[in-house]
Amino acid sequence: MKNRSLTIFQPQQKLDPKVRVAFIGGGNMAKAIIAGLLKHGHDQQNILVCSPTQTTRNAIVDEFNVRVHHSNSAAVSFADVIIIAVKPFVVPLVCEEIQPLLSENNNANASNANTNNKLVISIAAGIKQQTISQKLNDASPVVCAMPNLPTAIGKGLTGMFTPVTTDKSYIQLADGLMNAVGDTVWLDDEQQMSTIVATAGSSPAYFFLFLEAMEKAAINQGLPKDTATKAVLQSAMGAISMAMSSQLDFASLRRQVTSPKGTTEQAILAFQHGDLDELVANAMDSAAERAKELSLG
Numbered sequence: 111m112k113n114r115s116l117t118i119f120q121p122q123q124k125l126d127p128k129v130r131v132a133f134i135g136g137g138n139m140a141k142a143i144i145a146g147l148l149k150h151g152h153d154q155q156n157i158l159v160c161s162p163t164q165t166t167r168n169a170i171v172d173e174f175n176v177r178v179h180h181s182n183s184a185a186v187s188f189a190d191v192i193i194i195a196v197k198p199f200v201v202p203l204v205c206e207e208i209q210p211l212l213s214e215n216n217n218a219n220a221s222n223a224n225t226n227n228k229l230v231i232s233i234a235a236g237i238k239q240q241t242i243s244q245k246l247n248d249a250s251p252v253v254c255a256m257p258n259l260p261t262a263i264g265k266g267l268t269g270m271f272t273p274v275t276t277d278k279s280y281i282q283l284a285d286g287l288m289n290a291v292g293d294t295v296w297l298d299d300e301q302q303m304s305t306i307v308a309t310a311g312s313s314p315a316y317f318f319l320f321l322e323a324m325e326k327a328a329i330n331q332g333l334p335k336d337t338a339t340k341a342v343l344q345s346a347m348g349a350i351s352m353a354m355s356s357q358l359d360f361a362s363l364r365r366q367v368t369s370p371k372g373t374t375e376q377a378i379l380a381f382q383h384g385d386l387d388e389l390v391a392n393a394m395d396s397a398a399e400r401a402k403e404l405s406l407g
């Protein structure tokens with residue numbers, strides 16, 4: 111489900127499997143996106159991973175059978191889209207390394223300078239789009255993206271930001287790529303990225319916590335563990351599927367299954383007495399605040 115208030119552009123362009131995608135960094139998040147791209151049918155030969163450590167490269171070849179290289183410069187010569195997937199503190203170093211090559215590429219394509227540059231997508235948490243653009247000497251269009259972990263199974267949510275001046279073709283390309291591994295929301299203000307972290311980046315853990323609590327309560331009421339796990343999981347999946355396929359908002363869906371004086375009403379009242387809304391708001395405020403603290407610029 112899209113959050114319309116955080117959305118400026120929803121092109122839903124399908125990713126062309128011929129698009130050449132290079133990852134700088136072959137860690138957890140790069141692997142999650144690669145897994146999603148391959149699941150979506152992207153050609154292995156059109157994916158390159160640049161990582162300095164031989165064991166990382168070997169593991170990536172074993173797991174995905176994609177191309178690998180030790181040097182980040184290979185990313186620039188190979189790809190249409192370069193995804194910076196290193197830890198935030200490594201980003202300045204990577205930008206310094208690839209900037210001259212990106213500028214060279216632009217000069218070679220000077221006649222089509224607005225639409226023939228390589229697109230750079232940074233997934234590094236807390237590094238602003240403008241910072242990366244400046245470090246790259248404006249040699250490439252830059253999109254900042256904040257994917258979450260379900261990206262690995264093609265069910266991710268990625269918050270995306272780029273200035274309004276970025277050519278639409280690059281926005282479509284970035285959107286198509288991240289849509290191959292889930293869904294996207296485009297932000298009209300990069301400050302909203304900390305809310306995306308609190309709402310999507312961290313939230314798989316909130317849902318796991320809730321599943322854990324429900325499973326424990328069901329076991330305490332006497333269900334065997336396997337039965338409790340199955341009942342909790344299948345009900346969560348059913349509720350999410352209903353919410354995704356319904357036109358109704360969450361509160362209306364809740365009211366639909368809450369008959370007056372019934373069992374659900376008793377549970378909802380108990381949640382409300384515990385001020386679930388405030389608890390959730392506090393938890394998400396803490397996550398967003400931490401995201402701002404960790405922001406490097």
Ligand SMILES: NC(=O)c1ccc[n+]([C@@H]2O[C@H](COP(=O)([O-])OP(=O)(O)OC[C@H]3O[C@@H](n4cnc5c(N)ncnc54)[C@H](OP(=O)(O)O)[C@@H]3O)[C@@H](O)[C@H]2O)c1
Pocket residue numbers: 134135136137138139140160161162163164166167182195196197198200203204233234235236256257258259311
């Ligand atoms: N994990 C998440 O849920 C998540 C979600 C959203 C965004 N992010 C962002 O994604 C980025 C990557 O996170 P991660 O969890 O995937 O990190 P990670 O598992 O630690 O992976 C980092 C990778 O960067 C590589 N690397 C280090 N220095 C390099 C250099 N100079 N050139 C090229 N590659 C280099 C490492 O290579 P070697 O292994 O070869 O040493 C490693 O493969 C971070 O900026 C993070 O903020 C993560």
